[in-house]
Amino acid sequence: GQQLNQSPQSMFIQEGEDVSMNCTSSSIFNTWLWYKQDPGEGPVLLIALYKAGELTSNGRLTAQFGITRKDSFLNISASIPSDVGIYFCAGLNAGNNRKLIWGLGTSLAVNP
Amino acid sequence: DTEVTQTPKHLVMGMTNKKSLKCEQHMGHRAMYWYKQKAKKPPELMFVYSYEKLSINESVPSRFSPECPNSSLLNLHLHALQPEDSALYLCASSRETGGIQETQYFGPGTRLLVL
Numbered sequence: 001g002q003q004l005n006q007s008p009q010s011m012f013i014q015e016g017e018d019v020s021m022n023c024t025s026s027s028i029f030n031t032w033l034w035y036k037q038d039p040g041e042g043p044v045l046l047i048a049l050y051k052a053g054e055l056t057s058n059g060r061l062t063a064q065f066g067i068t069r070k071d072s073f074l075n076i077s078a079s080i081p082s083d084v085g086i087y088f089c090a091g092l093n094a095g096n097n098r099k100l101i102w103g104l105g106t107s108l109a110v111n112p
Numbered sequence: 113d114t115e116v117t118q119t120p121k122h123l124v125m126g127m128t129n130k131k132s133l134k135c136e137q138h139m140g141h142r143a144m145y146w147y148k149q150k151a152k153k154p155p156e157l158m159f160v161y162s163y164e165k166l167s168i169n170e171s172v173p174s175r176f177s178p179e180c181p182n183s184s185l186l187n188l189h190l191h192a193l194q195p196e197d198s199a200l201y202l203c204a205s206s207r208e209t210g211g212i213q214e215t216q217y218f219g220p221g222t223r224l225l226v227l
Contacts, residue, residue, distance in 0.1 A: 033215060042116075042202050042218035043155070050213045088154055097214040098143065098168060098206075102154035 002027075006089050006103025013079055014111050021106040022073040023089035031092040032065050032072040033100070038085045046087075047074070079110050115139075116219035118203050124225045127193060133222045135186040135203030143208035144186040145216065146178055149200045155218075161186060162208055193226045200224075 004023045013019060023032070031050055035043035047058050049065035049072060056063055062075045072091075076083055089103040116137045125131050135144065143162050147155035160168035161180040175197075177189040186203055200223055204216040 031213060031215070035218070040200070040221070040223060042118075042200075042221045045215065045217060048213075048215045086152070090154075092214060097209075098145075098160050098162075099157055100155075100216060105152070105154060107152075 002101050004089055004091060004101055004103040006106060008106055009104070010107040010109070012109045012111065015079060015081060017079050019076040019079055019083070019108060020073060021087060021089075022071060023091070023103045024071040025091060025101070026070070028069040028094060029091035029101075030069070030094050031097075032063070033090045033092075034061075034063050034072070034074045035088045035090065036085050037088060037105075043088060076108075079108075081110050081112050084108055084110050116203055116205055116217055118201075118219040118222050120222055121220070122223045122225075124227065125190065125193065126227055127195075129193075130189070130191045132190065133188040133201055133203075133224075135188075135219055136184055137203075137205040137217075137219075138184055139205060139207075139217070140183075141205035141207050141217075142183055143206045143214075144180060145204040145206075146176075146186065146188050147202040147204065147218075148197075149202055149221070155202055159188075190224075193224075195226050198224055198226045 006023045034046045037043045047063040054065040060077045086105045090100040146158040149155040159178045179187040200221045203219040206216045
């Protein structure tokens with residue numbers, strides 16, 4: 001099935017560093033979602049983006065809906081140990097508002 | 113409140129057992145979803161209910177049987193599962209606006225082990 005290209009696959013950073021990850025697609029999306037998942041838990045919605053060019057913040061997190069509607073990025077500023085987890089991007093195509101298309105995830109490790 | 117609850121948290125079952133997973137949401141959402149997730153992979157869609165009717169079945173084997181008793185509840189009945197069915201099973205819900213801005217909210221999942 002269709003997948004988003006999410007990068008990087010994994011990151012190892014020092015506490016306090018900023019983090020950036022992104023997702024790209026060959027097709028246009030109407031919605032971009034960013035989730036964080038801890039081991040053994042369900043994905044938790046971090047940020048939802050609905051308009052091309054939209055820039056949205058949630059605390060130390062900032063995400064943008066690319067102007068071409070084919071990409072999105074997520075930035076985390078001043079990382080802390082509890083930021084550890086897997087971050088997934090997901091999108092919805094035009095005309096399909098139920099089946100999320102997922103990236104393969106970015107695994108983040110933070111060294112205190 | 114964006115809470116989706118799931119029970120049980122963990123489940124161990126034999127291949128001849130029958131068990132059920134339960135999901136509940138009180139956000140007034142009219143679409144509910146079942147996903148299967150293997151370790152370090154994104155969730156895979158199994159079923160979607162819209163207004164209590166099954167609208168999507170992603171060619172899931174019949175040993176998985178979904179049920180939506182009302183708009184707040186979603187069940188997944190399990191029978192004669194195989195060891196490869198061991199996974200994290202996630203429930204999600206969304207408003208079902210019929211248009212864009214259809215954000216899915218996930219429950220904590222049920223960790224299933226089939227022996």
